[in-house]
Amino acid sequence: MDLVLLLAEIFTVASAVIVAFHPNILYASVFLLFAFCGVAVMFLFAGADFLAGAQIIIYVGGVTILILFAIMLTQWLYKIKLVDIRNKMLLPGVLALGIGFFLYRALHQMALSLPKLTPEALDKFTATPKTALMGQALLGSYLLPFEAITILLLGALVGAVWLARPE
Amino acid sequence: MVQSAQFAHSLEGWFGFLPLWGWAAISAAIIIYFLALPFGGLATYVERKIAADMQDRIGPNRVGPLGILQFLADAIKMLGKEDFVPKGGDRFLFNLAPLFVVVGSCTAFAVLPLSKYLIGADVNIGVILILAVTTLIAPGILLGAWASENKWSLLGGLRAASQIVSYEIPVALSILPVVLISGSLQMGQIVDQQGWTLFGENPATFHFWNAFHNPFTFFAMFILFIGGLAETNRIPFDLPEAESELVSGFNTEFSGMRFGLYALGEFCDVFVMSAMVAALYLGGWHIPFLDIEKLGFALPTALVAMVHLTVFMVKTLLVVFVVMWLRWTLPRLRVDQLMGMCWKGMLPIAFINVLGTAVWMWVFKGQSMMQLLAGHG
Amino acid sequence: MNHLLSFSSSLQGYLAVGAILFALGIFCVLTRKNAIGILLGIELILNAAGINFVAFSKFRTGLIDGQIVALFIMLIAAAEAAVALAVILRFYRLKQTIDADEASILRN
Numbered sequence: 001m002d003l004v005l006l007l008a009e010i011f012t013v014a015s016a017v018i019v020a021f022h023p024n025i026l027y028a029s030v031f032l033l034f035a036f037c038g039v040a041v042m043f044l045f046a047g048a049d050f051l052a053g054a055q056i057i058i059y060v061g062g063v064t065i066l067i068l069f070a071i072m073l074t075q076w077l078y079k080i081k082l083v084d085i086r087n088k089m090l091l092p093g094v095l096a097l098g099i100g101f102f103l104y105r106a107l108h109q110m111a112l113s114l115p116k117l118t119p120e121a122l123d124k125f126t127a128t129p130k131t132a133l134m135g136q137a138l139l140g141s142y143l144l145p146f147e148a149i150t151i152l153l154l155g156a157l158v159g160a161v162w163l164a165r166p167e
Numbered sequence: 168m169v170q171s172a173q174f175a176h177s178l179e180g181w182f183g184f185l186p187l188w189g190w191a192a193i194s195a196a197i198i199i200y201f202l203a204l205p206f207g208g209l210a211t212y213v214e215r216k217i218a219a220d221m222q223d224r225i226g227p228n229r230v231g232p233l234g235i236l237q238f239l240a241d242a243i244k245m246l247g248k249e250d251f252v253p254k255g256g257d258r259f260l261f262n263l264a265p266l267f268v269v270v271g272s273c274t275a276f277a278v279l280p281l282s283k284y285l286i287g288a289d290v291n292i293g294v295i296l297i298l299a300v301t302t303l304i305a306p307g308i309l310l311g312a313w314a315s316e317n318k319w320s321l322l323g324g325l326r327a328a329s330q331i332v333s334y335e336i337p338v339a340l341s342i343l344p345v346v347l348i349s350g351s352l353q354m355g356q357i358v359d360q361q362g363w364t365l366f367g368e369n370p371a372t373f374h375f376w377n378a379f380h381n382p383f384t385f386f387a388m389f390i391l392f393i394g395g396l397a398e399t400n401r402i403p404f405d406l407p408e409a410e411s412e413l414v415s416g417f418n419t420e421f422s423g424m425r426f427g428l429y430a431l432g433e434f435c436d437v438f439v440m441s442a443m444v445a446a447l448y449l450g451g452w453h454i455p456f457l458d459i460e461k462l463g464f465a466l467p468t469a470l471v472a473m474v475h476l477t478v479f480m481v482k483t484l485l486v487v488f489v490v491m492w493l494r495w496t497l498p499r500l501r502v503d504q505l506m507g508m509c510w511k512g513m514l515p516i517a518f519i520n521v522l523g524t525a526v527w528m529w530v531f532k533g534q535s536m537m538q539l540l541a542g543h544g
Numbered sequence: 545m546n547h548l549l550s551f552s553s554s555l556q557g558y559l560a561v562g563a564i565l566f567a568l569g570i571f572c573v574l575t576r577k578n579a580i581g582i583l584l585g586i587e588l589i590l591n592a593a594g595i596n597f598v599a600f601s602k603f604r605t606g607l608i609d610g611q612i613v614a615l616f617i618m619l620i621a622a623a624e625a626a627v628a629l630a631v632i633l634r635f636y637r638l639k640q641t642i643d644a645d646e647a648s649i650l651r652n
Contacts, residue, residue, distance in 0.1 A: 006552040009561050016588055020568040025578055026313070030260065032584050033306060035565070039591050042558065046602040048611045051618075053295035055594075058618050061302030063587060063625045065332055068309050070580055070629045072325065074636045092574035100567025107559045107596060114604040125606050129291040131352055133608050134615070142612055149619050156623035163630035 005045045012038030026071055033064045047126035050134055203273040206438055207431035208238035214491050221495040248423035253316050256420065260314035265425045267307025268432030274300040275439040280354040280446050282475030284468055293354035294342055297443060298335075301398070304436060305331040308407070308417050311429070315420035323416030326502065327407035331398050333509045338394035340517035341387040344524035345377050345447045348384070348533075358451030363537055365456040374535035376450035381536055383523035388448040390517050392486070395440030397509070399433060401490055403497040406505060441486035445479065449486075452479045558599030565592035579632045583625065590621045 015035035022028045036059040043052040117125070138146045212227065212235060219226025227234035252258050278293040280286050290296060305328045312324020349357045349372075363375040374380050378388045397404040408416030418429045445451060452475035459466060459474055500508070531539065551557050565588050572585030594614040601610025 002549040002553045005557075006549055009552050009557060012561060013564050016565050016568045019584055019588060020572040020575075025581055025584075026260075028581065028584055030263075030306075030310065032587060035588070036591065039565075039595060042561065042595060043598055043614075045553070046558065046598045048598050048601075048614070049290070049292050050295065051598065051611050051614055053292045053299045054615060054618060056299035057295070057302055058622050059587070059591075061299075061305065061332070061335060062622050065305050065309065065328055066625050066629050067580060067583065068306065068313075069325070069328065070632055072309075072313060072321065073633060074580075089575055092571050095574065096567040096571035099570055100563045103566055104559055104563035107563070108556065111555050111559070111600070111604060114600075117603065117606050121606055122602065125602055130608055130611060131292060131295075132350075134612060137608060137612055145616060149616060153619065153623050156627050160626045160630040163627070163634050 005042070008038050008041035008045070012042065026068075029064065029067045029071065032067070033060055036060055036064065045126075047128070048130060050131045203276050203435050203438075204431070207434040208242065210434040210438070210487070211241065211430065212238045214494075217488070217491045218495060221492070242427065245423050245427045251420075251422050253420045256316040257314040260310045261420075261425075264307050264311030264314060265421070265428035265432070267303050267310070269428050269435075271300050271303030271307065272432045272435035272439055276435070278354050279439070279442050280358045280451055281479055282452050282472040283355065283359065284472045285476060286355050289353060289355040291351075291353050294346065294352045294357070294447075297439065298339060298342070301436065301439065302331075302335070304398075304432065307432070311421065312417035315417075317420050319413040319415075320417050320419050323407040323409075323413045323419070327400055327417055330400070330404065330406065330505060333506060334394045334397040334404075334513075337390050337509065337513040337517045338398060340514070340521055341390040341394065342443075342447060343521045344380075344384050344387045347521070347524050347528060348374065348377060348380055348535075354446060358446050358453070361450040362453045362458050363456075363535070364458045364461060369538075372533075375537035376448065376453075376455070378448040379536060381524060381527040381531075383520040383527065384448065386516060387520040387524070388444065390513055390520065391448065392440075392444050392489075394513065395437075395444065396490065396493070397505070399436045399440055399490075401437065402494040403500050404505060405499060406502060409499060437487060437490055438483065441490065442479075442483045444486050445482040449482050451482070452476070454478055555599055555603035558595055558603070562592045562595040562599065565589075565595065579628075579635070583628050583632075586628075587621060587625070590617055593617055 012035050015031045015038060018031040019028045019035060022031065036055060040052045040055040040059075043055055215237070216226045216234075218224075227237040230236040230240045252261050275297045277288045278286065278290060278296050280289070280293075308331075309324045309328045312320040312327070315321070345357060346352060349360050351357060357377075360372055361374055361376050363369055363373050377384050379385065400407050407413075408418065410416075413419070418426055421429060454474075460471060551560075569585045569588030569592060572588060573582050574585075576582050576585065594617050597610040597614045597617070599610075601608060601614075
């Protein structure tokens with residue numbers, strides 16, 4: 001099983017590299033789709049079964065389609081080149097590397113300070129179905145954020161419709 | 168004994184480079200695709216025969232008895248076609264796009280509840296998994312349309328994607344009442360709870376078919392069916408391939424096996440959607456009012472599985488038949504009618520269905536109409 | 545190889561993938577001039593955050609709170625993408641009219 005996880009992680013990272021470096025914006029978004037799928041597999045191995053399904057539905061079925069739509073509506077139909085004009089790469093590259101490195105160090109330090117789970121507890125956590133637990137938590141201790149999210153989504157829906165209205 | 172041990176050892180030498188679960192996964196994949204491929208092929212034949220019957224023609228009748236081998240002839244013809252990529256098109260995406268459609272629709276076969284004892288993978292997020300993998304179809308169509316470098320294709324692809332994204336919402340909302348009733352996303356459990364029998368003891372959680380659980384689920388079934396029609400781009404929602412406006416829509420430039428993959432993916436998607444209607448609302452493998460496992464004498468499990476499979480396939484294929492029947496009955500919608508119907512018609516009804524089912528579950532303590540009528544639950 | 549396998553299935557493996565996605569997202573946001581390209585970078589960053597939450601939820605706390613936060617991140621990302629793309633389309637329409645004005649000025 002670890003091999004599949006390793007392959008998924010390599011796949012995710014490779015797709016993300018192409019997203020960041022490919023000059024063609026359409027290819028970048030196609031590989032973003034692959035990166036989303038890889039992250040979904042990683043979620044599955046971390047015992048987040050419901051989250052993996054939600055990841056595919058929301059990101060692949062929603063966000064990627066929206067991005068592809070926006071690319072095709074703004075670029076192809078009006079015959080603008082899909083290739084991105086880049087700024088200088090050196091400074092952003094160094095900055096990104098630094099941020100990534102410090103993020104990893106900080107989270108690693110934090111992980112060391114927290115108590116580890118036993119292998120049995122890990123296996124039990126992975127094997128437990130999460131859908132019912134998440135539903136109870138969303139309508140229990142996380143009720144207020146849940147309601148806030150619903151208002152946010154409604155606002156986003158109305159706002160997007162209003163912004164994209166015809167003249 | 169020694170020989171068999173040696174044989175096993177040599178087998179391990181041959182097949183040992185993959186662990187056991189690896190082989191299990193590969194064989195499951197092969198079984199899924201061998202279930203999906205003949206269905207896709209036969210469906211083209213059946214559709215042509217039904218079309219011919221509706222129009223008072225004979226239909227395919229040359230290849231094999233009653234023309235039943237026509238789909239093999241079609242497949243061989245497709246294999247012989249030129250491997251064509253349009254000039255100026257995007258070769259990589261052109262090759263990639265049909266795979267999205269096939270992977271998206273064929274993977275869903277893994278969680279279809281063919282029988283109580285015959286489910287490819289009865290995962291605990293079964294319904295979500297079907298919704299998730301079938302979303303891969305929309306990017307497949309959109310990318311294929313873009314890679315064709317053809318304005319008709321692109322218009323068809325944009326129409327298809329907007330249609331699929333819009334109708335996904337009523338479809339997901341009309342699955343929710345079933346989830347409310349059964350309290351599970353697992354396909355096997357959802358179907359199992361619809362096995363209400365007229366005679367004998369029924370557990371309190373067992374209902375009759377979900378379509379007759381309460382008035383709201385009855386309408387939710389039709390919303391699911393219509394939304395499924397729209398998601399699979401079937402008439403009357405086949406605007407993406409409207410031949411009078413867009414030549415052939417998103418698959419105009421596709422030929423040979425790539426077109427075959429699109430067609431196969433579409434037929435498999437129709438099957439998956441019909442199977443979802445049958446499993447979620449029409450009782451799946453259950454014969455109405457009768458549980459063949461509670462007849463008083465024990466049947467062998469293999470026989471039970473076969474009966475279940477037959478009943479499930481009959482229900483699913485009846486829904487598929489309705490899909491094909493509608494093709495020759497209803498005219499195509501306009502784009503504005505399509506979107507208006509989704510957002511102004513089906514979406515509010517779907518919301519009312521979810522709310523109504525929730526209220527029903529609260530008022531009647533989760534009892535179905537059939538349980539209330541029979542007076543025991 | 546075994547070392548790599550055990551690393552990939554540990555908390556550190558998840559954190560490493562999360563950090564790499566985060567760095568690539570930052571890089572994408574900083575270098576791309578295309579508004580949609582910047583959006584791609586933001587999606588990568590949000591995914592990286594989700595991975596970290598899910599990883600800590602499994603390997604350290606053993607509770608589902610991390611997964612719920614990841615779900616909230618996902619929903620916010622969806623809302624953000626919808627609004628951002630509406631803004632981009634609007635902006636494009638506006639720009640297009642500006643370009644047309646310039647063309648007419650040249651013609652006069």
